[in-house]
Each structure stands twice: as C-alpha cells, then as structure tokens.
Amino acid sequence: MELIWAGLVDALRRIITLDPVVTEAAGASLAVSGIATALSIVTGVPLGALLGLAAFRGRSLVLSLFNTGMGLPPVVVGLFVAVFVWRSGPAGDLNWYCTRQAMVVAQFLLAAPTVVGLTAVAVQSVDPMLRTQLQALGATRWQATWIFVRESRLLILSAAIAGFGAVISEIGASLMVGCNIRGDTRILTTAITLETSKGEFGNAFALAFILLAIIFAITALTTWAQQRKRPA
Amino acid sequence: MSAVLDARTPATGAATVLDARDLTAYRGARAVAHAGTLPLREGETLAILGPNGAGKSSLVLALASLLPATGDLSYRGAPIDPPRYRRHISVVFQKPLLLDRSVRDNAALGLAIRGVGRDERRHRADQELSRLGVGHLAARPAIALSGGEAQRVSIARALAVDPDIVFLDEPFSALDAPTRETLIADLARVLRGRGVTTVLVTHDRDEALSLADRIGVVIGGELRQLDDAETVFGMPNDPEVAAFVGVENVLPARVVSVTDEITTLRIAELVVSVTETPPSGDDFPLLCVRPDDIVISVGPIPAEQTSARNVFPARIVKVEPIGRRMRLVLDAGFPLIAHVTRQSARELDLTADRQIVASFKATVPHLLPRHRRA
Numbered sequence: 001m002e003l004i005w006a007g008l009v010d011a012l013r014r015i016i017t018l019d020p021v022v023t024e025a026a027g028a029s030l031a032v033s034g035i036a037t038a039l040s041i042v043t044g045v046p047l048g049a050l051l052g053l054a055a056f057r058g059r060s061l062v063l064s065l066f067n068t069g070m071g072l073p074p075v076v077v078g079l080f081v082a083v084f085v086w087r088s089g090p091a092g093d094l095n096w097y098c099t100r101q102a103m104v105v106a107q108f109l110l111a112a113p114t115v116v117g118l119t120a121v122a123v124q125s126v127d128p129m130l131r132t133q134l135q136a137l138g139a140t141r142w143q144a145t146w147i148f149v150r151e152s153r154l155l156i157l158s159a160a161i162a163g164f165g166a167v168i169s170e171i172g173a174s175l176m177v178g179c180n181i182r183g184d185t186r187i188l189t190t191a192i193t194l195e196t197s198k199g200e201f202g203n204a205f206a207l208a209f210i211l212l213a214i215i216f217a218i219t220a221l222t223t224w225a226q227q228r229k230r231p232a
Numbered sequence: 233m234s235a236v237l238d239a240r241t242p243a244t245g246a247a248t249v250l251d252a253r254d255l256t257a258y259r260g261a262r263a264v265a266h267a268g269t270l271p272l273r274e275g276e277t278l279a280i281l282g283p284n285g286a287g288k289s290s291l292v293l294a295l296a297s298l299l300p301a302t303g304d305l306s307y308r309g310a311p312i313d314p315p316r317y318r319r320h321i322s323v324v325f326q327k328p329l330l331l332d333r334s335v336r337d338n339a340a341l342g343l344a345i346r347g348v349g350r351d352e353r354r355h356r357a358d359q360e361l362s363r364l365g366v367g368h369l370a371a372r373p374a375i376a377l378s379g380g381e382a383q384r385v386s387i388a389r390a391l392a393v394d395p396d397i398v399f400l401d402e403p404f405s406a407l408d409a410p411t412r413e414t415l416i417a418d419l420a421r422v423l424r425g426r427g428v429t430t431v432l433v434t435h436d437r438d439e440a441l442s443l444a445d446r447i448g449v450v451i452g453g454e455l456r457q458l459d460d461a462e463t464v465f466g467m468p469n470d471p472e473v474a475a476f477v478g479v480e481n482v483l484p485a486r487v488v489s490v491t492d493e494i495t496t497l498r499i500a501e502l503v504v505s506v507t508e509t510p511p512s513g514d515d516f517p518l519l520c521v522r523p524d525d526i527v528i529s530v531g532p533i534p535a536e537q538t539s540a541r542n543v544f545p546a547r548i549v550k551v552e553p554i555g556r557r558m559r560l561v562l563d564a565g566f567p568l569i570a571h572v573t574r575q576s577a578r579e580l581d582l583t584a585d586r587q588i589v590a591s592f593k594a595t596v597p598h599l600l601p602r603h604r605r606a
Contacts, residue, residue, distance in 0.1 A: 059443055127327070127329060129325060129327060129329055130329050130331075132293075132298055132323075132325070133323065133325060133329040134345075135298055135299055135318065136296060136321070136323035136399075137318075137321065137322070137341060137342040137345050137393070138315070138318045138319040138342065138345050138346060138393070139345045139577060140315075147331065150331075151331055151332055154450070
C-alpha cells in the first residue's frame with residue numbers, strides 16, 4: 001500500500017515539474033497516435049462512406065474484412081510492419097525500422113479498419129430514403145455521399161475516437177517497430193512497461209495518469225460533441 | 233375544398249410537359265407499375281389515386297426518373313436525360329427527410345446542390361418558407377419541428393428550386409387530419425399562384441378532388457383510367473376503379489332491349505331502364521350506381537309523381553354510420569347500397585327491416601363491360 005502511495009505522490013511531482021521522462025513520452029504518443037488517426041480518418045471516412053452507400057457485388061465480404069480488421073492483434077500488425085521495414089525487407093530502403101514513421105504505419109493499420117467499419121455503419125444509419133430525396137434534388141453521387149457523411153458526423157466522430165482510443169493504448173506493434181528509443185519512439189505505453197520493469201513506479205504511475213487523462217479528455221470531448229444542444 | 237377545385241383552371245389544350253408511353257417501373261427485377269399513356273399537361277395538377285400498395289408511388293418515381301423503368305419518357309418533346317431532367321423537377325415524399333441543419337439550410341438544399349450563391353440561396357429559401365407559412369422558423373434546427381411544420385419545410389425545399397414539375401408522393405398521409413387539411417389548403421393556394429405542373433400521389437379521394445384537375449387511377453400496378461375528376465368518379469372504366477372511387481353498386485345485368493332513348497336491362501328478375509347504351513357487343517354489362525344517387529322514400533311513389541324510371545320496393549337489411557352520413561344496405565330483389573344524411577335517416581325512421589322504396593333516374597347508371605379490356 002505504501003508503495004502505491006509513494007508512487008502516486010512521485011507521479012504528481014513529476015507531472016507538476018514537467019519531468020522530461022513523462023513529457024517526452026506523452027508528446028511522442030500524441031504525435032504518433034494523432035498522425036495515425038488523422039491518416040485513418042482521411043482515408044477511412046471516404047472509404048467507409050462508399051462501402052456503406054455503394055451497391056456492388058462482394059460489398060458484404062469487403063465490410064466483413066474491415067470488421068475483422070477491427071480485432072487485429074497489434075503484435076501481428078507489428079510483425080508485418082517490422083518485416084516490411086526491416087533493412088532487407090520490401091521497404092528497407094526507407095530506413096524506417098525503429099522510427100516514428102514505422103509506428104505511424106503500424107498504428108494506421110490498427111485504426112483504419114475501425115474508422116472504415118464504423119463509418120460504413122454510421123452512413124447506413126441515415127434514412128435510406130434521403131438518398132432518393134437528394135437524387136431528386138439533383139445531387140450528384142459525390143454530393144449525396146458528402147451530405148450523408150455530414151448527416152452522420154457525430155457517429156463518424158465516434159468512429160474516429162474509437163480508432164484513436166485503440167492506438168493510443170496499443171503497445172505491441174509500437175514496441176516491435178519503434179524499438180522504444182528514449183526521446184524518440186518511446187511512447188506512454190512502452191514507457192510504462194519499461195518503468196514498471198525497472199521498479200520506477202512513480203514514473204510508471206505518472207505516465208499512466210497522463211495516458212488515462214488523454215483518453216478521458218478525448219472521450220469527454222466526444223460525449224460533449226454528441227450531447228451538446230444544437231445551436232438555435 | 234370545392235372552392236379550391238373551382239379556382240383551378242383546367243389545363244385542357246395545354247402543352248405536354250412530360251409524356252410517358254408504355255412505361256414500366258421496376259423494383260429490382262420485378263415490374264411494379266405500368267402506364268400505357270400518361271401525358272402531363274403544362275400547369276395541371278394530376279392526382280395519381282389508388283389503394284395502398286397499388287404501385288402509384290412506383291409509377292410516379294419512375295416518372296421522376298428515380299426508379300428504373302422501361303418504355304418512353306420524354307420531357308418537353310425530347311427523351312429524358314435523367315441527371316439533367318432531375319434539375320427541372322422536385323419531389324416531396326411522405327417523410328419530410330430534413331437534414332440535421334437549420335430550417336433555412338434545409339429549404340436551400342436544392343439551391344446549394346445547384347451551386348446557387350449563399351445570399352440568393354438565403355433569399356429564395358426565406359421567400360419559400362414564408363409562402364408556406366413557416367418563415368418565422370427559418371433559424372430553428374429542423375429536428376425541432378412538428379410533423380406538419382417539417383412537411384411545409386420539405387415542400388418549401390422542393391419549390392425553392394423553381395421546378396418545372398413537382399411530384400408529391402403522399403405528402404400528407406403521415407399528418408393528423410386538421411394539420412393535413414390546412415396544409416392542403418395552403419399548398420393548393422401556393423400551387424395555384426405559381427401555375428407549376430404537379431403530380432400528386434394519394435390514396436385519399438377527397439385529397440385528389442381538392443387538388444387535382446385530372447385523376448389517374450392505379451390499381452394492381454396498372455394505370456386503369458386517366459380522366460378529369462368528374463369522368464373518373466361518374467364513369468369509371470372498370471369494376472375495380474368503380475369500387476375504388478366509391479361506386480358501391482356494381483350489378484351484373486342482362487340487356488333486354490336497346491332503343492334510341494332507353495336501354496332496358498334485367499337485374500335478377502327486375503327491369504331497369506338506363507339512358508346509356510351498353511358497351512359495344514356486350515349483352516351482359518355491369519350496371520354502376522353511386523349510393524348517393526339512390527333516393528329513398530318511405531311510402532309508395534305513384535308513377536305519375538316521379539321522373540325516376542327505376543322504382544323498387546326494398547327492405548332495409550342494415551343501417552350503419554359512415555362519417556356524417558348513414559349507409560343503408562337494401563334488399564330490392566338484388567342487393568343495393570344507398571347513402572342518406574343522418575337527418576334523413578332520423579326523420580324517415582330508416583331502421584333495419586323497414587320496408588321502403590328505392591329509386592334512381594335512368595340517367596344515373598353507368599354501364600361497364602363485364603370483363604376489363606386489355
């Protein structure tokens with residue numbers, strides 16, 4: 001019990017004094033997961049909207065694949081990305097092994113299926129008759145798709161947050177392709193693992209609090225966006 | 233409502249805006265509605281009337297090029313190019329289908345889609361909302377509207393793009409009766425003011441009569457009759473149309489004789505005289521009489537005191553209220569339905585088992601061929 005109490009006090013001190021161990025890892029986490037999530041939104045929302053609205057043979061199969069992708073084990077993604085960017089791998093020339101770029105790629109692969117799958121569900125939740133109505137108003141396919149995306153924006157925001165939540169808490173893939181280099185590829189989750197293994201519970205708690213605070217802040221923001229009273 | 237009907241100008245002789253020939257609408261691979269010829273005249277309001285599930289919405293969606301269809305559809309004399317054609321039309325559905333935006337943005341949606349500038353969009357949307365009586369709601373979020381208000385916004389959205397043709401697909405059917413009545417009156421005024429060509433889908437005969445210049449009756453996926461309201465209601469094309477437009481007496485008859493003035497028929501063992509000649513070559517036509525056209529008397533009517541040529545003693549089998557009137561089921565040697573006012577039923581003491589006299593003039597019945605012709 002004393003150990004936990006001492007760890008909590010130490011954590012608070014480190015957060016207040018902006019201990020580099022904590023700030024570097026938090027900065028790296030936000031940067032890597034932020035960019036990976038942004039990329040998954042930019043690519044996943046249009047793809048999800050098209051998969052949700054387009055009618056083509058095999059659509060269910062493609063959607064099933066993306067839904068399966070939501071449950072991809074991070075270590076498996078880490079393995080594939082590591083092999084890919086390994087010096088002798090297909091993208092070895094990029095020299096991305098043990099870099100943030102490789103971590104972004106791995107986290108993108110983990111977040112994108114969630115964004116695609118949930119965006120497809122989001123646009124399908126809009127009344128399908130709206131499509132006929134938009135067609136009747138002279139909308140092109142792209143205009144109609146954009147209006148559907150706008151109509152389901154709150155659900156799509158949830159999709160993006162779910163994607164971010166999945167990667168900010170992830171450890172396996174980031175550790176495998178980022179190599180946990182201090183001040184560079186060390187993120188909150190990999191730092192917590194390391195500090196715990198060293199018995200530095202103060203550091204580990206401080207990092208854990210920051211991670212929880214980030215997740216709480218993002219979740220609170222989403223809830224606020226979904227529940228706020230719409231402007232009159 | 234009749235004032236609305238009277239105020240509309242019949243569009244006979246007007247140019248044909250849209251012309252459908254042998255048009256078949258499909259949902260998936262299934263043919264769901266068909267119209268042999270359906271010309272839409274400039275400025276008219278055409279009601280497509282039919283029971284639920286008859287295919288009238290499908291037919292109209294095909295006319296709006298929103299459902300796959302085969303056949304010929306031409307707009308102002310040229311075969312339609314769907315994307316271009318849709319920029320000349322508007323459709324209002326049963327559900328208002330408003331976006332989660334302000335009322336004004338919803339009314340301006342069609343204009344935004346057409347790339348109209350922000351200021352003009354706002355001006356035209358506000359103008360249209362005011363015409364429909366919801367101008368004061370322009371800044372409100374659309375999700376906060378009542379059903380009637382939302383449908384007004386939906387109509388404003390349709391009219392804001394200044395369409396050549398407006399298709400209204402049962403726009404009032406989800407509304408309560410008072411809301412529906414005021415909206416119909418307001419819409420009639422707006423349509424009359426603009427002279428826009430309108431196609432209204434409805435299963436409600438009164439709604440069709442209130443708004444339409446012509447009525448097309450769709451039953452079983454087929455456009456069975458397309459005529460002015462008086463013809464559709466007075467001289468329906470076939471028994472099913474007759475039944476749908478409220479002709480409750482459709483009686484199998486046999487032609488006895490035909491002269492220049494009178495056709496004599498037999499129904500059961502009774503003789504009926506009508507002025508209409510039977511459908512060509514049909515000795516076994518169907519005789520149609522509207523229940524409103526049957527006169528009920530409680531005492532015998534001396535032949536010299538009535539111009540009605542068809543007078544039958546009858547027994548009242550059943551009396552049942554229908555809205556503001558009473559429906560009498562009679563046995564006159566053949567079954568006969570008559571409608572009377574509640575006041576008449578009271579004053580004449582029309583109750584079950586009472587012996588009465590039913591009569592109708594020879595000019596009243598309409599004769600239909602026994603079998604519908606393809």
